[in-house]
Amino acid sequence: MSLRITRRCRVVVDNDWAGDPDGLVALAHHLLSPANRVDAVTSSHLNPVFGPPEGTAERGARFAQELVDLVDGPRPAVAAGCDVVLDAGDTRSAAADLIVAEARRDDPLPLLLVCAGPLTNVAQALRQAPEIASRLTLVWVGGALDPAAFEYNRETDAEAAREVLARTDLAVSQFPLETYRRCEYSVAELEQDLGGAGRVGAWLWQRYVELPIPYFVEQGETWPLGDSPPLLLTALSDATSAWTETASAPGGASRRVYVDVDVRLLVADLYAKLRRHERQAVGASGPV
16 A cells, blocks of 8 residues: 555656766656656767767667666656757757657646756757747756856756756756755665665666776765756655745746755655565566
8 A cells, every 4th residue: 555646747857868877866766756747758968078979869868768668657758869069060859859749738737847967958949949938847957056167067068058048938946066966975875775776776776887987087985866856846845955046037937046955855765666666566576
């Protein structure tokens, strides 16, 4: 027996799935959360600092599809984005088309577009269909409170970030660098807690093990689960988090910037759902 959970929103999740595996951890969390309905998953490109970006959006889409297939739950459409930044070529893609289609679709549930990577696909979708800005809320893991700080998601496509955030008709909830870095987690805990949380957890831990870490990165004993905070808006609760809120312009859509997040809630809920999924999967398969 379980409590009845009220569904609160529908979600499109956009990320550079071929990069840091914390994005896939967050995607698994979304897929396992009954309070949000994952309708689409879109894949963006990696920063060239990690090698040629060609094919990284498609490779990321394959990782996302593999995870969707592994989780016994929602069956969202998965689409790949382009492999170039907004001002460097043709950024039309199946990912942008899918975002537009979901935003135009009438549904009683509000739409949250969760992006924890560069905003290329989001910017292209808004270029194609500017009217969708008022039909969704962008939840972005990116940017920084310190204007001088380097932040990967923003800098990977700086023009896309400028263009998207300049819109006054787009509601935005943002988790900047200083906030998402609070989700630091030890590598030993990841191996034990994530790798030991059933087949989905083991698959996610394997993505860490197999990730090609560039030679210039000095890997320490921690790794942030930085792409997980949007779950506080889509599936859980932000009541124990903290934020500032302003209007993007007089009469414009709201802008909320989170300055603190409930890491305990995020992590405990993730592992509970992974373990529950494994129990249900084993129970459904019957005795071996």
